[in-house]
Amino acid sequence: MAFHLHNTLSGGKEPFEPIEPGKIRMYVCGPTVYDEAHLGHARCYITWDVLYRFLLYLGYEVRYARNITDVDDKILNRADELNEPFKELAIRFTQHFHDDMEALNTLPPTDEPRATDYIDEMITGIEVLITKGIAYKTADGSVYYRTAAKADYGKLWKQPLDELKQEARVESEAGKESPLDFALWKSTNANDPNSWPTPWGQPGRPGWHMECSAMNHRIFGDQIDIHTGGADLIFPHHENEIAQSEAWTDKAPFAKYWLHNGFVNVSGEKMSKSLGNFSTIKRVLERYDGNTLRYFLLVNHYRMPVDLNDDALVGAKNRMVKIHRSFKVACDTLGIHPDVLKEYPILTRNDTSKNPYLAEFEQHMSDDMSTPKALSVMDETIKALNQTIAQNADDLPKVRHLFVQALSIFSYLGFNSALVFADENPLPRETVDALRTIYRELTGEWLASDKDPAVILDEILTLRQRAKEIKNWEQADAIRKHMTDIGIKLIDQKDGSTQWEQV
Numbered sequence: 001m002a003f004h005l006h007n008t009l010s011g012g013k014e015p016f017e018p019i020e021p022g023k024i025r026m027y028v029c030g031p032t033v034y035d036e037a038h039l040g041h042a043r044c045y046i047t048w049d050v051l052y053r054f055l056l057y058l059g060y061e062v063r064y065a066r067n068i069t070d071v072d073d074k075i076l077n078r079a080d081e082l083n084e085p086f087k088e089l090a091i092r093f094t095q096h097f098h099d100d101m102e103a104l105n106t107l108p109p110t111d112e113p114r115a116t117d118y119i120d121e122m123i124t125g126i127e128v129l130i131t132k133g134i135a136y137k138t139a140d141g142s143v144y145y146r147t148a149a150k151a152d153y154g155k156l157w158k159q160p161l162d163e164l165k166q167e168a169r170v171e172s173e174a175g176k177e178s179p180l181d182f183a184l185w186k187s188t189n190a191n192d193p194n195s196w197p198t199p200w201g202q203p204g205r206p207g208w209h210m211e212c213s214a215m216n217h218r219i220f221g222d223q224i225d226i227h228t229g230g231a232d233l234i235f236p237h238h239e240n241e242i243a244q245s246e247a248w249t250d251k252a253p254f255a256k257y258w259l260h261n262g263f264v265n266v267s268g269e270k271m272s273k274s275l276g277n278f279s280t281i282k283r284v285l286e287r288y289d290g291n292t293l294r295y296f297l298l299v300n301h302y303r304m305p306v307d308l309n310d311d312a313l314v315g316a317k318n319r320m321v322k323i324h325r326s327f328k329v330a331c332d333t334l335g336i337h338p339d340v341l342k343e344y345p346i347l348t349r350n351d352t353s354k355n356p357y358l359a360e361f362e363q364h365m366s367d368d369m370s371t372p373k374a375l376s377v378m379d380e381t382i383k384a385l386n387q388t389i390a391q392n393a394d395d396l397p398k399v400r401h402l403f404v405q406a407l408s409i410f411s412y413l414g415f416n417s418a419l420v421f422a423d424e425n426p427l428p429r430e431t432v433d434a435l436r437t438i439y440r441e442l443t444g445e446w447l448a449s450d451k452d453p454a455v456i457l458d459e460i461l462t463l464r465q466r467a468k469e470i471k472n473w474e475q476a477d478a479i480r481k482h483m484t485d486i487g488i489k490l491i492d493q494k495d496g497s498t499q500w501e502q503v
């Protein structure tokens with residue numbers, strides 16, 4: 001099956017053909033860096049990471065840009081709150097974002113433009129739009145896009161314009177001709193330090209939509225193959241990018257394929273800060289590893305909403321633990337050292353005729369990236385691998401044949417093989433801090449901050465063991481209670497030793 005993708009622009013599934021054979025220009029709207037990245041970001045960038053990997057698997061030369069929006073009202077407001085220069089705030093959260101992306105094992109994009117480096121390109125584009133009569137200046141020096149001047153405005157959102165007008169939430173910006181018109185440039189007063197000069201006189205800041213059009217134009221030229229983002233960006237952000245770029249270059253479509261990933265809900269409700277069900281990537285990674293989060297997200301098709309809840313995450317974790325174990329056993333059987341697993345050669349598309357599981361993986365991924373079916377192929381491969389090892393471990397060629405297929409699918413879906421040999425149950429940071437406090441209360445001594453949490457736990461268990469030996473039941477019970485309070489259950493064994501588990 002040829003590679004097919006669901007295109008929001010046409011509303012249907014289409015065979016994928018890049019504008020220039022063999023080469024792909026792909027752009028993903030990146031984060032606005034004013035806070036920690038959340039699970040909506042995780043879903044978005046994991047989805048498009050999987051697409052990027054699959055395009056590379058198919059043999060395309062891919063230029064993949066994922067921008068950083070480093071100037072925006074949200075950033076300026078936050079910087080104001082924290083009394084910090086906005087550039088420093090943006091640099092700090094860009095670094096945090098990079099850390100998260102690395103923990104999630106996403107490949108770095110080939111280009112990562114920062115909006116503030118493209119202000120001159122934005123001004124160039126705005127001037128072209130003013131000259132063409134598509135944009136107009138208001139009395140205060142702001143510049144707006146005249147949506148009435150573009151006959152097909154609304155073609156991505158596909159709703160009647162009257163409904164769009166309601167969607168657009170009429171803002172009380174003075175001088176706008178229509179509620180649908182949007183700011184390309186927002187003027188500021190002359191002494192605002194966070195603003196840029198313009199040829200039309202009034203300094204100001206760019207509108208968010210214009211940032212993406214300008215970065216695309218400078219990096220890729222007039223047209224790109226794939227533009228992606230979360231479904232919440234279809235309107236107005238992507239609609240407005242199309243309007244700006246097509247009017248600027250007179251070339252349509254600006255992007256041939258528009259792809260959108262679905263929302264992340266938390267126990268049935270849309271995730272939002274105000275609902276208090278907002279979860280950052282860092283928080284989730286304290287309890288689950290990057291592979292677990294990736295498995296949880298990919299087991300749902302990218303266009304469908306996913307529902308985040310602990311049961312689903314625990315299910316994904318159990319599945320991942322089993323996969324990691326199967327890989328460990330296969331490594332033992334084949335005599336592969338854990339350190340080389342991440343450099344282990346994986347199969348390419350040329351190998352599909354000899355590797356039926358890989359061929360099946362390709363087929364499902366070619367059908368609008370059906371990761372749920374691709375994952376079930378991975379599960380079947382691992383099941384066959386386990387059975388072969390259990391029944392016929394001497395047949396090393398067969399074990400290797402299945403293992404390399406499973407590992408290849410695992411890698412093309414972006415799972416991190418370095419985590420296969422990582423600790424299965426890392427303790428959350430607050431638990432480690434609490435353990436250190438308990439140790440201090442018991443002994444009056446502080447432990448070195450780089451002490452391994454498992455060692456601290458062992459030392460506390462030893463203290464309790466000593467209390468039991470001298471029949472100081474009061475202290476032994478007090479330690480047990482402390483541990484229960486921080487989510488660690490102690491289980492006394494018949495031989496006098498004590499096991500623990502996280503609850």
Ligand SMILES: [Zn+2]
Pocket residue numbers: 028029030212237241
């Ligand atoms: Zn964008």
